[in-house]
Amino acid sequence: MSDDQAERPSSADRGFDFKTRLDDREERGLRRDLTPIESVRERSRYAEDPGADQPVFGKQPEMVVFGSNNYLGLATDERVQRAAGDAAHSIGTGAGASRLVTGDTPVHRALERDLAEAKGTERALVFSSGYAANVGTITALDPDVVFSDAYNHASIIDGCRLSDAETVVYDHCDATALSEAMADRAPKSSDESWLVVTDSVFSMDGDVAPLSAVCDAAERYGAWVMVDEAHATGVFEDGGGIVQREGLTERVDVQLGTLSKALAAQGGFVAASEPVVEHLSNVARSFVFSTGLSPPAAGAARTALSIARNGSRRTQLWDNVERLRTGLESLGLDVMGTTHILPVVVGDRSEAVELATHLTEAGIIAPAIRPPTVPDGQSRIRLAPMATHTERDIEQCVTAFERAEGKR
Ligand code: PMP
Incomplete structure (x- = not known):
């Protein structure tokens, strides 16, 4: 190493001190982590255990996702998956x-x-x-x-x-x-x-x-x-x-x-x-x-669009939206919105994170949304019911909120 190089200031001194910036985010409750999800499959554990008739709280073998934009549940629909595969085979993966x-x-x-x-x-x-x-x-x-x-x-x-x-x-x-x-x-x-x-x-x-x-x-x-x-x-x-x-x-x-x-x-x-x-x-x-x-994405989107236009998935989605909204409102929760996206306002960012953690413990994935995504003081849990949620999934979500509210 030459003398010149030895004298160069450290990267931290030249404005690249990302460790400190991350620590600062952490302190302000703004740090975000990637959350691995095994599969985007939306089914609850009941799909694997049809005998169970009571929600079992604690660590769940399969989580129910209420934080996905896969609104119609088509990302795991066999017809859509097949269309992606067909496009990959006939045209190519890229x-x-x-x-x-x-x-x-x-x-x-x-x-x-x-x-x-x-x-x-x-x-x-x-x-x-x-x-x-x-x-x-x-x-x-x-x-x-x-x-x-x-x-x-x-x-x-x-x-x-x-x-x-x-x-x-x-x-x-x-x-x-x-x-x-x-x-x-x-x-x-x-x-x-x-x-x-x-x-x-x-x-x-x-x-x-x-x-x-x-x-x-x-x-x-x-x-x-x-x-x-x-x-x-x-x-x-x-x-x-x-x-x-x-x-x-x-x-x-x-x-x-x-x-x-x-x-x-x-x-x-x-x-x-x-x-x-x-x-x-x-x-x-x-x-x-x-x-x-990518051709598989184009093929999948074509089939998903045709299923969406056909209507029955949309009916299921809107039924679930209504069911979830009614359940949450019956708990006295403040549910925003007039669409298929149902944000539950918490306010404080740490409380929103805490609520999301309680929900996770109850098998529900519904992330806390914090600043800068939403204004300060308006942190929330964003719930996105899907067409493929079962009545039990919705019930599990409402019960999880009920229990989590009891812990706060
Ligand atoms: N517009 C809006 C309103 C969005 O919410 C998003 C994604 N969250 C995008 C555009 C970007 O879309 P994509 O994820 O396909 O990049």
């Missing part, structure tokens, strides 16, 4: 290249046709994740000004940051605040492009953006509307999202979503008009410079 080079395969095209049909648009385009779809789409639309709901997903926020747009954040789910923000921000030129972007279902609050009023405001000011239906796709009207449920297909310019939640695969998509999709496939950097979606 696309092998960007779609614009040699990675554009029949399963990508077929999935995009299916998505466009489900969303009522001319075209759709799939990305390697919903995150990539948001970042790539917002930057490629290249708006001058973005009006963004205060609780929008991180990938929307990052898309706004990466674009050169001026970003105006309006109060959560408040179309009046949006209108006022637009009125305050007078256009600087007649050809300035304005984009309003909002999640439809908000993942941590389980509430829904007032999309019709958002469209009214946007139309008044000549803005485009982009809606992220990550948590809604597959779950609402005809296996579509809130845009379909509210009949807003013609008024929303860009519908975005993910294949990784109800559609049980991986990847993201945009559904829009022909020129928008053609523009994105030429310009969105996360599409152009990234390998095409």
Whole structure:
């Protein structure tokens, strides 16, 4: 080692002291650990022990997951699994290249046709994740000004940051605040492009953006509307999202979503008009410079979408949502949201973690959601019932809350 190298300051002294930063997170109750889950199988232990008629508390051989976005339980559906395998066999396990080079395969095209049909648009385009779809789409639309709901997903926020747009954040789910923000921000030129972007279902609050009023405001000011239906796709009207449920297909310019939640695969998509999709496939950097979606994910998503559109899984999901909400409310718990996502507000972040630990001991996996994901003082347990939960699973969850509340 030369004398020069010996004198170099340590990495910690040069701003890379991540150990101290992690310790600081730990102290503030913000440290997160990866939690290994053996399988995404949603069945409770009753599936293995049909004779048991009483929940057994303590360490469970199989946990019931209430913290997954696999809302329709299709990630373990044999038809979906087979479709993934078939695509791997017939096309390959990977696309092998960007779609614009040699990675554009029949399963990508077929999935995009299916998505466009489900969303009522001319075209759709799939990305390697919903995150990539948001970042790539917002930057490629290249708006001058973005009006963004205060609780929008991180990938929307990052898309706004990466674009050169001026970003105006309006109060959560408040179309009046949006209108006022637009009125305050007078256009600087007649050809300035304005984009309003909002999640439809908000993942941590389980509430829904007032999309019709958002469209009214946007139309008044000549803005485009982009809606992220990550948590809604597959779950609402005809296996579509809130845009379909509210009949807003013609008024929303860009519908975005993910294949990784109800559609049980991986990847993201945009559904829009022909020129928008053609523009994105030429310009969105996360599409152009990234390998095409893996064929098994595309195959799985196609089959999951067709099952979601067929309806019975959705009915099971909504029955379970109702059952769980009623059970929790009967315990006097404060259950937020108006959708299939049921957050139970705790407030203090350590108490939320403690509650999650009690639930785990009772065989229920439902993670505590803390800042910065939610505002300080609003830590919560986010419950996501699934179509494949049994009545007993729901009962076990409610009983686990009852017992955990008794311990707090
Ligand atoms: N948008 C929203 C609203 C999301 O909740 C998520 C994922 N949690 C994404 C986009 C990103 O999707 P993906 O996981 O496919 O990257």
